[in-house]
Amino acid sequence: MIAAAAAMALMTPFTAYAADNTIWSLDRAAAAANVTPQMCTAGFWQEKDSCPDGLIMTVEEIAALNRAILDTPETHMNDLETFVGTYNGTELAARSAAFESPKGLYLYGLPVPESYYEALRQNIRSAPVTEEMPYRYGFAVNRTVIKAYPCIDFLSDDPLDPEWDEGVSSAAAVNEPLVILFTTADGSFTLVKSQSCEGWVPTADIAVCASREEWEACKNPADFLVVTGEKVYLEPSVDQDLNEKMLTMGTILPLDEEQTGTVSFRLPWNNYVVKMPARNPDGSFYQKDALLPVSRDVNVGFLPYTADNVVSQAFKSLGNRYGWGGMLNAQDCSSYVREIYRCFGLDLPRNTTRQAAIPAGRADLSAMTAEEKKAVLDTLPAGTILIFPGHEMLYLGEENGLYYTINDVSSLVAPGQPENGIIKPRSVVVNDLSTLRGNGTTWLDNLTCAVTIG
Numbered sequence: 529m530i531a532a533a534a535a536m537a538l539m540t541p542f543t544a545y546a547a548d549n550t551i552w553s554l555d556r557a558a559a560a561a562n563v564t565p566q567m568c569t570a571g572f573w574q575e576k577d578s579c580p581d582g583l584i585m586t587v588e589e590i591a592a593l594n595r596a597i598l599d600t601p602e603t604h605m606n607d608l609e610t611f612v613g614t615y616n617g618t619e620l621a622a623r624s625a626a627f628e629s630p631k632g633l634y635l636y637g638l639p640v641p642e643s644y645y646e647a648l649r650q651n652i653r654s655a656p657v658t659e660e661m662p663y664r665y666g667f668a669v670n671r672t673v674i675k676a677y678p679c680i681d682f683l684s685d686d687p688l689d690p691e692w693d694e695g696v697s698s699a700a701a702v703n704e705p706l707v708i709l710f711t712t713a714d715g716s717f718t719l720v721k722s723q724s725c726e727g728w729v730p731t732a733d734i735a736v737c738a739s740r741e742e743w744e745a746c747k748n749p750a751d752f753l754v755v756t757g758e759k760v761y762l763e764p765s766v767d768q769d770l771n772e773k774m775l776t777m778g779t780i781l782p783l784d785e786e787q788t789g790t791v792s793f794r795l796p797w798n799n800y801v802v803k804m805p806a807r808n809p810d811g812s813f814y815q816k817d818a819l820l821p822v823s824r825d826v827n828v829g830f831l832p833y834t835a836d837n838v839v840s841q842a843f844k845s846l847g848n849r850y851g852w853g854g855m856l857n858a859q860d861c862s863s864y865v866r867e868i869y870r871c872f873g874l875d876l877p878r879n880t881t882r883q884a885a886i887p888a889g890r891a892d893l894s895a896m897t898a899e900e901k902k903a904v905l906d907t908l909p910a911g912t913i914l915i916f917p918g919h920e921m922l923y924l925g926e927e928n929g930l931y932y933t934i935n936d937v938s939s940l941v942a943p944g945q946p947e948n949g950i951i952k953p954r955s956v957v958v959n960d961l962s963t964l965r966g967n968g969t970t971w972l973d974n975l976t977c978a979v980t981i982g
Contacts, residue, residue, distance in 0.1 A: 557847075560959035561943040562930055568958055570843040573932075574836050578925035579910040581836040584982040587873065590833065593888065593981070594875045602885035603877040606721045611707045612740070617657030621710060624719060625652040627676075633683040633694055640683060648677050654713035664708040665743035666736040666813050667805040668700040669769070671776050673854050674727035678717030682855070692852060697727040698878050699854025699863060701779045703805050705747040708736055724866075724878040735805055735813035746803075746815065749782035753800055756871050757825025758845040759857075762804075762818055765792055769806045770818045774857065777841070778870030783828070784817050791817045798822050830873035833982065838911030841868045842922050842934045850938050850954035861920050864936035864956065865913060868922070874981065880920045883913060889980035898972055905931050908978055916965075916974035923978070930960040931972065941966060 559568060566572045573579050585593070598607045629645040675695045677683075682693040700706065700722050706729075709719040717728040737743040755775045762773040770792065775781070781802040791801055799819040806816045820826060825844070831837050851858025859867060862883060866876045877883050884890070891908075893901050905923065912923040914933060921935030936956045941949065941964035950966055961972035 560953075560957055560963070562960050562962070563932075563958050567924075567927070567932065568843075568846060570839045573839050573910055573924045576910070576925045578908070578923075579835045579839055581834050584833045584835065585872075587830070589982070590830075590873045593886075594873075596887045597875060597877065600885060600887055603882045605875075605877055605882075606707070606723050606726070608705060608707050608721065608723060611663045611721065614660045614662050615709070616659050617655075617661035617710050618659045620719075621652055621655050621657045625649040630683070630694065633685060634687040635681055635683060637687045637690075639687075645677075648679055651678060651712045651714055651717075655710050656713070657710050661710065663740075664736050665740050666706055666708050666734050667743075667746070668702055668704045668706060668729070668733055669735050669805045669807045670733045671702050671774055671779075671857065672700050672729050672733035674698045674700055674720065674722060674725055674729055675717075676727055678712050678719075678728040680716075680730070691856065693855045694852070696851075696853030696855045698722065698725045699776075699859075700729065700733075701776050702773065703779060703781055705743065706734060708734065723875060731811070732807070734811075735807035736811050737813045742813070746782070746805075746813075749780075749803075751783040751785060752829065753781045753783055753802055753820065754827050754830055754871055755779040755781075755825070756827045756831060756841065756844075758848060760820070760824050760826060762820065767792060767816075769816060770804060773804070773818075776857075776867065777844070778867040781820075782815075787817055791819050794819060800826065800828075827871075831871045833872040833874070835909045835911045837872070838868060838922070839924070841871055842911070845936070845956045846934070846958070848936070848956045850936050850956075852938070859936050859956075860938070861936045865920060865922060869981070880915050880918065883920065884915050884977050884979060886979065886981070888982065891978040891980075892976070893978060894976040898970075901972060901975055902926075902931065904978065908980060913979040913981070914975055915977050915979065916971065917976065921971075924958070930962060932958060932960045933971075934958050939966075940964065941968075 597603050598605050629642060633640045674697050676697050677695050683695045684692045685694050707721040711718045711731055715731055718731045718734060720729055755777055758777050760775045762770050765771045784801045784803050787801045796819055799821050801817050802820055803815040804818045806814050808814060849858045852860050854863050862879045869876050891904055908923055910924050914921050914923050921933035924932040924934055937953050939950050939952045942951050963971045965974055
């Protein structure tokens with residue numbers, strides 16, 4: 529009952545709101561304290577001076593920054609181009625199986641027994657590995673999670689919370705290039721490296737290229753489509769490789785502009801023809817054409833990198849559920865930001881600490897007073913990444929003395945009722961920096977840095 533009361537305190541019921549062709553109806557919706565219906569639209573912030581529409585970085589400048597991010601050790605990014613030749617599979621399997629059992633996790637509401645972790649270790653230790661194994665290369669054929677352990681189960685930090693999985697590390701989008709390592713003894717999981725992390729993915733979600741040359745040719749298409757909607761789906765089809773396949777924001781698909789015949793028994797009129805990654809029964813990679821209607825929220829090439837466009841992209845996910853690491857086909861705070869910036873061709877690191885380390889405009893706020901932080905915020909454009917330990921958000925601007933953000937947030941303290949403790953929005957929300965943390969201080973008090981890219 530306390531949690532329910534706290535949640536109701538968080539909500540500000542919206543009255544009917546007339547939508548035009550650029551916004552949606554907000555009638556009967558709810559929001560954080562101090563947030564009006566108008567603030568829940570991109571247009572409100574785009575009209576403010578903090579959201580200019582001028583180009584921030586060119587394609588060439590973005591490419592140079594991506595290279596610099598890869599070269600910065602503190603970002604812990606994987607330069608996939610450097611994984612060539614062979615590796616010691618026996619040593620890697622032994623090291624991967626030596627993980628320490630995490631404490632305090634639950635499986636189906638009960639403490640995870642040590643025997644569960646030992647079974648995972650045995651599945652890794654018994655993998656078919658040798659001391660000299662070639663790196664393999666491939667692509668994700670489905671949007672999939674990358675996990676710390678080779679298991680499909682959710683390992684929750686709360687016995688009463690089935691919608692949380694501490695084992696998720698990150699997610700890979702459809703057609704994301706991967707370096708592929710070894711597979712567990714039962715064949716169900718494969719260890720991979722993405723650009724942002726290393727972990728286990730279901731083997732059925734990846735396809736292995738015949739050669740590095742094939743991988744190189746397919747991962748750097750000259751003409752490509754970028755998914756700019758929060759989720760876009762292929763249309764229904766009897767072909768299960770294509771049937772209503774989910775494509776998340778920032779997904780990159782090669783265009784097949786030479787295809788003029790039928791695709792899945794349809795002419796491609798008013799459609800983009802894209803090359804979808806697919807998996808043969810033996811796990812090998814191939815591509816098949818699919819149609820995406822021109823009415824879908826996609827763009828040929830990356831979007832121009834402007835503050836206006838960053839805000840537009842951010843609001844496309846407003847209200848979407850939170851998913852730790854990318855679980856439940858969702859995003860957490862840092863993957864939300866990563867997917868938005870991916871639409872402009874920017875490759876950001878996985879988590880908040882690593883994103884704070886990128887070689888961009890960084891303001892250290894850690895030793896500042898609240899008033900000093902506000903003075904800095906007054907100079908920042910919308911879309912700036914604001915960070916405190918464990919969380920990040922995108923800055924929107926100031927209104928009536930309050931400083932607003934949009935972010936994918938898991939938990940916070942009920943405003944005005946801190947005695948009721950933590951509540952869990954677990955959504956992409958607009959809120960201001962007077963929001964409280966569990967330690968009783970505000971988000972503004974806890975800000976440690978601001979990262980302005982470009």
